[in-house]
Amino acid sequence: MAELQLHSVGKRFGDTVALRPTSLEVEKGEFVTVLGPSGCGKSTLLRILMGITEASSGEIVLNGRRIEALPPDKRDIAMVFQSYALFPHMSVRKNLAFGLEMRKVPKDEQRRRLDHALQICNLAAYVDRMPRQLSGGQQQRVALARAIVMQPSLMLLDEPLSNLDAKLRDSLRHDLVALHRQTGSTSLYVTHDQAEAMAMSDRIVVMNGGEVVEIGTPVSLYRNPRHVFTASFLGQTNLMPVEAGNRQARLPWGDVVPLESNHRGAAVVSLRPENLALTPDAAGHGEITAVSFMGAQANYVVRIADFNLKASRSGGEALLEIGARVAVSVTGPVSLLAETPALGRAA
Amino acid sequence: MIGLHRRPRLELMLLLLPGAGFLAALFGFPLLTALLGSFGLVGDDPALTLKFYARIFTSTVLLRSLATSLYYGVVPVAVTVVLAIVLALALRRHFAGRKLFNGLYKIPLKLPKMVRDPWGIGVIAATTWKQLPFMTLVITGAFAAIPEDIRHAARTLGAGPIRAFLRIELPLALPGITAAVLLTFIGSMGSFAIPDLVGAPNPLPLSVRMVRAFAEGDMSQVFAIGMVLSAFAFAVLIGYYALTSRVGTAKGDSR
Numbered sequence: 001m002a003e004l005q006l007h008s009v010g011k012r013f014g015d016t017v018a019l020r021p022t023s024l025e026v027e028k029g030e031f032v033t034v035l036g037p038s039g040c041g042k043s044t045l046l047r048i049l050m051g052i053t054e055a056s057s058g059e060i061v062l063n064g065r066r067i068e069a070l071p072p073d074k075r076d077i078a079m080v081f082q083s084y085a086l087f088p089h090m091s092v093r094k095n096l097a098f099g100l101e102m103r104k105v106p107k108d109e110q111r112r113r114l115d116h117a118l119q120i121c122n123l124a125a126y127v128d129r130m131p132r133q134l135s136g137g138q139q140q141r142v143a144l145a146r147a148i149v150m151q152p153s154l155m156l157l158d159e160p161l162s163n164l165d166a167k168l169r170d171s172l173r174h175d176l177v178a179l180h181r182q183t184g185s186t187s188l189y190v191t192h193d194q195a196e197a198m199a200m201s202d203r204i205v206v207m208n209g210g211e212v213v214e215i216g217t218p219v220s221l222y223r224n225p226r227h228v229f230t231a232s233f234l235g236q237t238n239l240m241p242v243e244a245g246n247r248q249a250r251l252p253w254g255d256v257v258p259l260e261s262n263h264r265g266a267a268v269v270s271l272r273p274e275n276l277a278l279t280p281d282a283a284g285h286g287e288i289t290a291v292s293f294m295g296a297q298a299n300y301v302v303r304i305a306d307f308n309l310k311a312s313r314s315g316g317e318a319l320l321e322i323g324a325r326v327a328v329s330v331t332g333p334v335s336l337l338a339e340t341p342a343l344g345r346a347a
Numbered sequence: 348m349i350g351l352h353r354r355p356r357l358e359l360m361l362l363l364l365p366g367a368g369f370l371a372a373l374f375g376f377p378l379l380t381a382l383l384g385s386f387g388l389v390g391d392d393p394a395l396t397l398k399f400y401a402r403i404f405t406s407t408v409l410l411r412s413l414a415t416s417l418y419y420g421v422v423p424v425a426v427t428v429v430l431a432i433v434l435a436l437a438l439r440r441h442f443a444g445r446k447l448f449n450g451l452y453k454i455p456l457k458l459p460k461m462v463r464d465p466w467g468i469g470v471i472a473a474t475t476w477k478q479l480p481f482m483t484l485v486i487t488g489a490f491a492a493i494p495e496d497i498r499h500a501a502r503t504l505g506a507g508p509i510r511a512f513l514r515i516e517l518p519l520a521l522p523g524i525t526a527a528v529l530l531t532f533i534g535s536m537g538s539f540a541i542p543d544l545v546g547a548p549n550p551l552p553l554s555v556r557m558v559r560a561f562a563e564g565d566m567s568q569v570f571a572i573g574m575v576l577s578a579f580a581f582a583v584l585i586g587y588y589a590l591t592s593r594v595g596t597a598k599g600d601s602r
Contacts, residue, residue: 099504102510
C-alpha cells in the first residue's frame with residue numbers, strides 16, 4: 001500500500017475552488033514533485049497536508065493512518081519551508097533538537113540522530129551558531145537537517161531552493177537528491193521550477209488551475225505529454241495546430257508525421273525544438289530569423305508557413321546565419337495533446 | 348561634497364538642537380533642579396542636607412507610601428501584561444476576543460464597589476483599564492511580527508499550541524512585551540489621578556504624598572520624593588530586565 005494516499009481531497013473558500021478534488025498516491029521512499037505556476041493549488045495542497053488548512057472534502061492516509069482531522073503536531077510530517085523558518089532565538093543544535101524534545105525521543109537517541117543529521121548535511125562546524133550567523137544556503141541545510149532528524153513518514157518541501165542564488169541552488173539541488181537517497185524518506189516537493197522538478201523527481205504531479213493535469217515520470221511527461229499545459233510548462237516546445245487522421249498528422253507547412261493516436265480532425269501537437277532538424281537548403285520552406293548561441297547548443301527561430309518555430313542544434317555544429325533558408329524535418333516523436341485544461345493560459 | 352562637510356561639528360550641533368535642546372530644556376533642566384533641590388540646594392537659603400531623604404526613610408508613613416507606590420506600579424502592569432497577551436492571541440483568532448472585550452467594557456461599571464478598598468483593587472482595575480489598549484496594541488504587533496512559517500514549523504515538529512507558544516512565540520515576542528512593560532510601568536508607578544480618586548486613604552502612594560507636599564509648599568520634600576520614586580522605578584525595571592533575560596537564555600535565547 002502506498003505510504004501516502006489522497007482520496008478526492010479538495011478545498012473551496014466559499015464559491016472559490018482552490019483545489020479540485022485530487023487523488024494521489026506516493027510510494028514509500030518515493031520523491032514526488034508537485035509542479036505548477038503560482039495559484040495552481042499546490043500551496044493549498046501543501047497546507048492541507050501540513051494540517052494548517054482544513055480540507056473541504058476527502059481523506060488523507062499516511063502510513064496506514066487517517067490524518068486529515070489531526071492537528072499538525074500529530075501527523076508525523078516534517079516540513080522544509082521556503083523561508084527556512086528556523087527559530088531565530090535558538091542555536092543550530094537547539095533548532096535540530098526541538099522536534100525531538102517535543103516528541104520525547106530518548107536523550108541518547110536524540111544525540112545519535114542529531115550527529116547523523118549534522119554529518120550528512122555538513123553542518124557539524126555550525127552547531128553552536130545562531131541562525132542569523134549563517135548564510136542562506138547554510139540556513140536551508142539546517143532547515144533540512146531539522147526535518148531529517150524527525151524521521152517522518154512524509155517529508156514536505158516547499159520551494160526550499162527558491163530563495164537561493166542560482167549557483168547555490170544547483171549545488172543544494174544535488175545535495176537534496178543525495179540526501180533523499182541516503183535517508184530514503186518519502187518526499188513531496190513543491191515547486192514552480194520545471195528544471196528542478198525534472199532533475200530531482202521520481203514522478204512529477206503537474207498542476208494548473210486548482211487541479212492535477214497529469215502525473216508521470218520526468219521522461220514520459222517531457223517526451224509524451226498528453227496535455228498542452230504539460231508540454232508547454234515542461235521545457236521549451238512548439239505547439240502546432242494540425243489536421244489528424246489515419247494515424248498521421250499534417251503539419252501547417254505540409255509535412256506529414258506519424259501519430260500514435262487515431263484521432264481525426266483538428267488537433268494540437270507538441271514539437272520539441274531538439275526534435276526538429278534544420279538542413280541548409282536554398283529551396284527550403286524555412287528561414288532563420290534569430291540565432292542564440294548558448295555554448296552546448298544553438299537555439300534558432302525559424303519562420304515557416306507563418307509560424308515562428310523554436311529549433312535547436314548542437315553547439316558543435318556550424319552556426320546557421322540569420323536569413324539562411326533551411327529545410328525543416330521532424331526527427332522525434334510527435335504527441336497529440338488534449339487541449340483541456342486551460343489551453344488559453346498555457347499556450 | 349567637501350564643502351558640505353567643512354564644518355560638520357557645527358552643523359551637527361545645529362541639527363541636533365531641536366531634539367536634544369528640547370530634551371535638555373524641558374527634561375534635563377527640571378531633573379537637575381529637582382536633584383539639587385532634594386539636597387536642599389535650591390531655594391532662598393541653600394544648604395546641603397540629606398534631611399528630606401532621611402524623612403522618607405525614617406517615617407513609617409512614607410515608607411508605607413513607598414511600598415504602596417511599588418504595589419500600584421507593579422501589580423497593574425503584571426495584570427495588564429497577562430490580559431494583553433491573552434487579548435492579543437484572541438484577536439489573532441477570528442476575533443474570538445469579542446467576548447473578552449465585552450467583559451472589559453463593563454469594568455468601569457463595577458468600579459464604584461471597589462473604590463477605596465484596602466487592597467487597592469479599584470486602583471489596579473482602573474489602571475489596568477487605562478493601560479490595556481496601549482499594551483494590547485504593542486503586544487499584538489510583537490506577535491504579528493513573528494512569521495507564520497515559524498509557528499507552523501514548531502507545530503509540524505510536534506509542539507502543541509501551548510508549547511509552541513511558550514517555547515517559540517513568547518520568547519520571540521519578548522522584546523515587544525518588554526517595551527510595552529517599560530512604558531506602562533513608568534506611567535503606572537508615578538500615576539497620581541487614579542490612586543487619588545479611587546485608592547484607599549491610607550496608605551497613600553508617594554505620588555499622592557508628593558502632590559500633598561507640593562500643596563504645602565514643601566518643595567525640597569517634593570523633589571526628594573520624586574527622586575526616590577524615580578530610583579525605585581528604575582530599580583524595578585533593572586530587576587525586570589535581569590529576570591527576562593535569564594528566562595530568555597534558559598530557553599536558548601542569546602539576544
